[in-house]
Amino acid sequence: MRHTATPSAAAAALLAAAVLLLPSAPAPAGDAAWLPRPALGQGEKCVADTDWMRRNHMVALTHQRDATVRDGIRTERFSLKGCIDCHAVKGADGKPATAANPAHFCRVCHDYVAVRVDCFDCHASRPEADAAGGRQAAIGRYLGRPAQ
Amino acid sequence: MSCGSKCGSGCGDGATCGSGGARGDAADTARRAFLRGVAAAVTTLAVGVTLYSFGTEPAAARAPVVPGAKVSAKTRWGLLIDAAKCGDGCTACVAACRKENGWGDAGRPATDAQWIRKLTVRNPRNGAAFALPMMCQHCADPPCVDVCPTGASFKRADGIVLVDKHTCIGCRYCMMACPYKARSFIHEPLEDQKPHAPRGKGTVESCTLCVHRVDEGRIPACVEACSDAAGGAMLFGDLNDPSSEIAKRVAAYRTTRIRADLGCDPGVYYRNI
Amino acid sequence: MARIAYQKLEDRGARFWGVLALNGAIVLAGLGAAYVMEHRGHIVTGMNNQIVWGMPHVFAVFLIVAASGALNVASLSTVFGKVEYKPYARLSGLLAIALLVGGLSVLVLDLGRPDRLIVAMTTYNFKSIFAWNIFLYVGFLAVAAAYLFALMDRRASRAAAVGKAIGWLAFAWRLVLTTGTGSIFGWLVAREAYDAAVMAPLFIAASLLYGLAVTVLALEIAGMQSRQRLVGDAIVGRFRGLLAIFALAVLYFTAVHHLTNLYASEHRGIERFLLLEGGAYTAAFWVGQVLIGGVLPLAILAAPARGRSRAAVAAASILVLIGGLAQMYVVIVGGQAYPLMLFPGMEVQSAFHDGEVARYRPSLPELLLGLSGLSIAALLTGIGLKLLPFLPEAVGGRGADAARPAA
Numbered sequence: 001m002r003h004t005a006t007p008s009a010a011a012a013a014l015l016a017a018a019v020l021l022l023p024s025a026p027a028p029a030g031d032a033a034w035l036p037r038p039a040l041g042q043g044e045k046c047v048a049d050t051d052w053m054r055r056n057h058m059v060a061l062t063h064q065r066d067a068t069v070r071d072g073i074r075t076e077r078f079s080l081k082g083c084i085d086c087h088a089v090k091g092a093d094g095k096p097a098t099a100a101n102p103a104h105f106c107r108v109c110h111d112y113v114a115v116r117v118d119c120f121d122c123h124a125s126r127p128e129a130d131a132a133g134g135r136q137a138a139i140g141r142y143l144g145r146p147a148q
Numbered sequence: 149m150s151c152g153s154k155c156g157s158g159c160g161d162g163a164t165c166g167s168g169g170a171r172g173d174a175a176d177t178a179r180r181a182f183l184r185g186v187a188a189a190v191t192t193l194a195v196g197v198t199l200y201s202f203g204t205e206p207a208a209a210r211a212p213v214v215p216g217a218k219v220s221a222k223t224r225w226g227l228l229i230d231a232a233k234c235g236d237g238c239t240a241c242v243a244a245c246r247k248e249n250g251w252g253d254a255g256r257p258a259t260d261a262q263w264i265r266k267l268t269v270r271n272p273r274n275g276a277a278f279a280l281p282m283m284c285q286h287c288a289d290p291p292c293v294d295v296c297p298t299g300a301s302f303k304r305a306d307g308i309v310l311v312d313k314h315t316c317i318g319c320r321y322c323m324m325a326c327p328y329k330a331r332s333f334i335h336e337p338l339e340d341q342k343p344h345a346p347r348g349k350g351t352v353e354s355c356t357l358c359v360h361r362v363d364e365g366r367i368p369a370c371v372e373a374c375s376d377a378a379g380g381a382m383l384f385g386d387l388n389d390p391s392s393e394i395a396k397r398v399a400a401y402r403t404t405r406i407r408a409d410l411g412c413d414p415g416v417y418y419r420n421i
Numbered sequence: 422m423a424r425i426a427y428q429k430l431e432d433r434g435a436r437f438w439g440v441l442a443l444n445g446a447i448v449l450a451g452l453g454a455a456y457v458m459e460h461r462g463h464i465v466t467g468m469n470n471q472i473v474w475g476m477p478h479v480f481a482v483f484l485i486v487a488a489s490g491a492l493n494v495a496s497l498s499t500v501f502g503k504v505e506y507k508p509y510a511r512l513s514g515l516l517a518i519a520l521l522v523g524g525l526s527v528l529v530l531d532l533g534r535p536d537r538l539i540v541a542m543t544t545y546n547f548k549s550i551f552a553w554n555i556f557l558y559v560g561f562l563a564v565a566a567a568y569l570f571a572l573m574d575r576r577a578s579r580a581a582a583v584g585k586a587i588g589w590l591a592f593a594w595r596l597v598l599t600t601g602t603g604s605i606f607g608w609l610v611a612r613e614a615y616d617a618a619v620m621a622p623l624f625i626a627a628s629l630l631y632g633l634a635v636t637v638l639a640l641e642i643a644g645m646q647s648r649q650r651l652v653g654d655a656i657v658g659r660f661r662g663l664l665a666i667f668a669l670a671v672l673y674f675t676a677v678h679h680l681t682n683l684y685a686s687e688h689r690g691i692e693r694f695l696l697l698e699g700g701a702y703t704a705a706f707w708v709g710q711v712l713i714g715g716v717l718p719l720a721i722l723a724a725p726a727r728g729r730s731r732a733a734v735a736a737a738s739i740l741v742l743i744g745g746l747a748q749m750y751v752v753i754v755g756g757q758a759y760p761l762m763l764f765p766g767m768e769v770q771s772a773f774h775d776g777e778v779a780r781y782r783p784s785l786p787e788l789l790l791g792l793s794g795l796s797i798a799a800l801l802t803g804i805g806l807k808l809l810p811f812l813p814e815a816v817g818g819r820g821a822d823a824a825r826p827a828a
Contacts, residue, residue: 069312072219072304072363081343098339122313122348124341242772257772258469258780265773269764282763282771291610297555298537299546317541318533320473321551327611329761329775333473333533335464349462350533406763410610421764 015113036112038105041086047077061119080119085127099125224288224307225357226387226415227371228394228403231280233379239266241281241382244373248358250342251332261332261347263355264370269421280421281370281382284309284330284355285406285414292322292331301352307387307415308357316351323352327407330354357384387415425508427810430803431647441803444796451793454786455530463533466787471779472757477531479749480791482602483631484524484798485558486624487745489599490632492517492565492591495572499588505656508813512643513636514569515805516798518562520635523798525558527790550604557598564591573809599628606752613691614756619681623674630667631745633660634738641735643806649815652731661734665722668741671748672715687765694759694778695751702755705747714744754781 046053048060060078067073076082087105091097097104099120102111106125110117119125242264246252251261263283270277286309292301293309300315301322311322311331323331331354338348344360347353358368366372367384374382385394394417397403403417432438457465468475495510495517497503529535542559545552568591571577571584578584603624609615637660644651652660679696682688695702718737722728758779763769769776806812 065314069310069314070302070304072306072359073216074363075216084343100339121337122341122346122351124343124346126340128343256464258471258774259464260470262470262773265771265775267763267775268770270768270770271766272768282775293546293548295549295551295609296546297549297552298540298544299549315537315540315544316534317537319541319551320533321549321605323470323473324757325609325611327761328763329470329773332470333463335469336462350459352533 036109038108039087039089039103041105043086046086047082080123081127084123084125088127095129096126219304219306219363221305221307222388223386224388224415225362226286226307226385226394226417227357227368228383228385228397228417228419229280230379230381230383230419231278232420233381234266234279234281235379236268236277236279238279238379240373240376241370242266244369245283245355248342248361248369249345249347249356250340251347251353254336259333259335261334261353263332263353278421280418282328282330282406283370283416284326284357285328285412285416286355286357287415288413289411291325291327291410291412295321295325297321304359308359308362309354310356310359311352311354313346313348313351313353318350318352320352326354327410327412426814427508427511428647428812428814429808429810430643430806430812432807437646437803437807441800444800444803447789447796448793448800450789451527451530451791451796454789454793455535457786458531458790459535465784467781467783468787469779469781471774472754472781474753474757475781476754476783476787476791477527477794479746479753480794481524481527481531482753483746483749484520484527484794485602486599486628486749487631487635487742488517488520488524489561489595489602490628490630491520491635492568492595493629493632494636495568496588496592496595499584500592505659509636509640509652509656511569511572511811512639512806512813514565514572515811516635516639516802517565517632518569519798519801519805521558521562521565522801523794523796526797527794530790531787550601550608554598554601554605557594557601561591561594561598564594567591595628596625599625602628606756611761612756612759613682613688613762614695614752614759617678617681619674619678623671623678626667626670626674627745627748630664630671630741633663633667634741634745637664637734637738638742639802641731643812647812647815650817651813651815653816657731657734658729661722661729661737664734664737664741665719668715668719668722668737672711675710675748690762691759695755699755699758699778702751702758705755706751709747710744710751712744713740714747718744 048056061080064075064078065080088096089101089103089105091101091103099107099117101107104125106117106119245264249263251263254260264281265283266279267282268277268279286303286307288303288307290301290303290309293303296302297319298315298317300312300317301309302312303309318333320333323329323333331352333352334347334349336349341347345356358366358370361368371382371384374380383394383397385392387395387398389395390399398417401419403419404421405414405417406421408414430437466475492513494506494513498505498507498510529538529541532538532541541555545556547553564587568587571580571587600621603621606615607617607620640652679692682692695706697703699706718740721733721737721740724733727733758781760769760774760776760778763775
């Protein structure tokens with residue numbers, strides 16, 4: 001198995017619950033500040049249920065990557081490029097944020113649970129800048145969603 | 149959403165569906181099977197839609213790939229390079245590879261990555277010289293694959309030799325083992341990699357035969373650049389298919405492979421060297 | 422039945438702690454260097470796409486080879502029945518573990534992705550001799566620890582059969598391990614300096630030589646520290662003989678390797694480079710490996726009266742170890758500096774340094790990392806000696822010398 005060590009989603013959820021229930025923990029104004037709220041991706045819904053994604057995105061990624069790299073099976077649905085294209089967040093300079101920016105889609109939750117994301121050492125963390133909308137627009141059209 | 153597993157309660161109940169790889173091999177297998185099924189259906193559509201919306205490249209017309217299937221050993225991708233048509237000062241292939249895969253010029257030649265390079269070969273006795281491009285030879289019996297301690301350096305079923313950077317520990321033993329000096333180690337942190345060519349600090353990389361293009365039914369960037377720009381010295385194709393252009397030429401002309409004596413069975417053939 | 426008595430190292434004040442502190446500081450510096458290398462990438466080192474293994478590997482392979490040989494003294498008593506070496510068996514086991522941990526630490530810290538150590542230890546491509554080596558090194562630590570247990574535990578040390586079985590296992594394991602280490606280079610067809618079956622026995626001979634030298638020096642230093650004589654004259658004489666034989670063996674295999682290459686016109690290029698035109702590599706070979714590592718120690722040991730003295734044996738050991746580092750440098754770095762022959766007989770040029778002798782200038786981080794390996798070994802040895810009775814009692818005490826057969 002080619003997993004890198006990651007705490008289970010259950011442990012992360014437990015930690016989140018514990019932090020929420022601690023009365024003495026300093027609370028910024030409003031409940032909204034407690035939970036990570038990543039930006040919504042393009043379109044109506046993701047390629048899978050949000051619930052399923054939250055729990056299983058890493059499992060899907062680690063299995064899918066072996067299929068892609070070793071067997072050459074490339075799917076639009078579970079393509080990392082696809083995730084990045086749809087979940088790109090605009091940075092302060094108007095261009096999509098990279099993983100160095102805390103507003104990056106993956107960073108929002110991963111910073112909260114303090115699990116380091118290894119992917120972007122090698123993978124591009126934002127869509128490739130393309131003329132005429134390019135790949136991002138094409139994916140959007142394919143999935144039947146308005147491109148942004 | 150039903151995931152087709154045996155639990156029947158649907159994925160809303162995360163506890164029974166199983167998370168992570170440790171529990172529920174059956175659920176894992178079932179999920180994998182479902183994903184593959186969906187992937188097959190989706191990529192069947194994808195190929196058609198992709199070709200339509202992205203446009204086909206006429207110079208690269210090839211039979212579309214079978215969607216969702218594993219690559220098979222029935223195919224063996226290879227290159228045929230005619231050194232006689234390779235211009236001495238021309239580096240179109242190198243520039244195209246750089247642009248396609250995003251490896252660059254940090255201005256430090258000793259540590260910069262080099263996936264493809266032009267060699268100038270000169271006979272010291274009479275000064276006669278020729279030029280040719282040199283890249284990973286995609287051997288059928290690659291020494292780099294033999295020596296990799298984690299199996300990150302591997303040969304895909306269709307003959308393309310790759311580095312699985314999820315498993316690469318950066319020991320550089322494959323670089324010691326390669327007779328062609330095809331591999332590079334990434335010595336610095338990188339940013340804004342090409343999405344289709346992930347590369348990162350601390351891992352080893354080499355020419356991928358533009359595997360991302362090949363899997364879409366296109367040809368490598370270097371071959372495309374050589375046919376467009378300069379001499380048309382490079383040809384890509386399936387060595388195992390007797391009806392392919394490359395197989396016909398390898399059968400018809402006298403070709404050789406560099407350091408064939410080592411017995412690695414390279415997939416890159418050269419003419420006129 | 423006379424029993425051998427063992428002792429812990431008594432520290433005599435500031436000097437012991439000072440040496441430990443110095444080694445500790447070097448280890449910290451090495452860890453800092455590893456952090457910089459990991460964080461900023463290998464660009465901070467002198468290693469590049471031509472010389473991919475540099476000073477860290479020179480030190481690491483040296484330590485690993487010495488580790489395997491250091492267990493030899495213990496094997497002499499357990500496996501070959503030479504009971505006169507029994508008092509030194511425990512120290513021999515400790516040194517083997519300490520040296521191996523030092524070497525492995527450097528190797529792991531130099532990886533491009535040291536965070537993937539778990540991957541390296543659980544995902545194996547068993548066609549790779551390097552994978553086998555990782556497996557063998559980790560296993561060797563376990564086997565050496567079991568060996569020490571069998572030697573030191575009150576009950577286990579009385580069960581002679583257990584000790585013998587583990588001793589044989591350790592001996593066989595070492596041979597396979599060192600053959601594997603030599604084969605890391607010997608099995609590479611790509612490079613002309615490698616690709617030779619003789620690398621395996623060369624490394625076995627080198628391991629015996631370096632391991633014994635380290636054991637001798639450790640005993641001398643421990644003796645100086647505790648102001649006792651831990652090694653009797655008879656054993657000094659035996660160590661002298663063994664050192665000489667091992668040094669001759671290394672010279673022999675080196676000579677066979679180079680003479681064989683010189684005979685074949687195919688390999689004359691690499692030989693010309695290493696033996697004549699290689700600059701630093703030629704100097705390291707002739708002056709470092711052959712002169713300092715072989716000829717001088719042999720000359721010292723062969724001197725009629727003074728060659729038998731403690732000082733001579735210690736001096737020869739130091740020289741041998743310096744020569745050993747030089748040998749590793751020539752093999753590892755020199756072997757990579759010579760260009761690959763893609764078109765034999767032709768001159769090749771490219772933007773990727775084809776056809777040229779590669780340049781290598783080690784930088785501070787990699788030197789610190791390499792040195793820290795030595796310090797890790799020294800630190801572990803010093804602490805081990807202090808905590809547990811590895812050292813034999815002083816000569817003249819009970820059973821430390823060769824005269825009586827020990828239990």
